[in-house]
Amino acid sequence: MESDLNPLVSVDLRSFADRAAAWTEAHREHRDQTRDRAMSLAATARAAEESQALSNAPTTAAPPTTAAPATTAAPTTASIPTTTAAPTTASIPTTTASIPTTESSTDVATPPDPTEEQWEALRQCESSGSYRAISISPAGRYRGAYQFSRSTWDWVAPQIGADYLVGVDPAEASPADQDRMALALWRMNGWAPWPACSKRLGYL
Numbered sequence: 001m002e003s004d005l006n007p008l009v010s011v012d013l014r015s016f017a018d019r020a021a022a023w024t025e026a027h028r029e030h031r032d033q034t035r036d037r038a039m040s041l042a043a044t045a046r047a048a049e050e051s052q053a054l055s056n057a058p059t060t061a062a063p064p065t066t067a068a069p070a071t072t073a074a075p076t077t078a079s080i081p082t083t084t085a086a087p088t089t090a091s092i093p094t095t096t097a098s099i100p101t102t103e104s105s106t107d108v109a110t111p112p113d114p115t116e117e118q119w120e121a122l123r124q125c126e127s128s129g130s131y132r133a134i135s136i137s138p139a140g141r142y143r144g145a146y147q148f149s150r151s152t153w154d155w156v157a158p159q160i161g162a163d164y165l166v167g168v169d170p171a172e173a174s175p176a177d178q179d180r181m182a183l184a185l186w187r188m189n190g191w192a193p194w195p196a197c198s199k200r201l202g203y204l
Helices: 002-061 063-077 080-084 087-109 116-127 150-159 175-189 195-201
Strands: none
Touching: 002 150, 002 175, 116 195, 150 175
């Protein structure tokens, strides 16, 4: 009896292991696609915000043009009460004050770059601190100290004028270039590109 059951048990276990491996691979594939999509959407959103900020700047400067006819209208009335009603001139300081407010809010919205201690902790979590690290599962998909996929690496490089890094294996790039690329990616998407380690380290 036992000799008849052992082959069935072996087949079931092998089938279960194959399904588990397939599920793990699919999960990692999905995670990578989601991360790449998130980075693309974030870059698009950032570009849209910058475009909107530029388009709003001339609109903020428009009030002085509107105030000019009001100042001209005062001599036309030429009456003493109209001269006293110089609040038209007061509109100029009000408009000017709005400009520093806009600039200061932009400065506050920009977070400081991560500290070297934070980067060191992230490298240890992602690759045990090795700039030559290559992921085992899925085999070879994530590379270097910050575990870049090749597609993410090639997407970031042109964003910072580093076209010479396009097509370069992240694990073969210099530590300085890997650090530079990781910082550029962080400035565009924060800690989101490293979800598991960022949550474990308390960055997210």
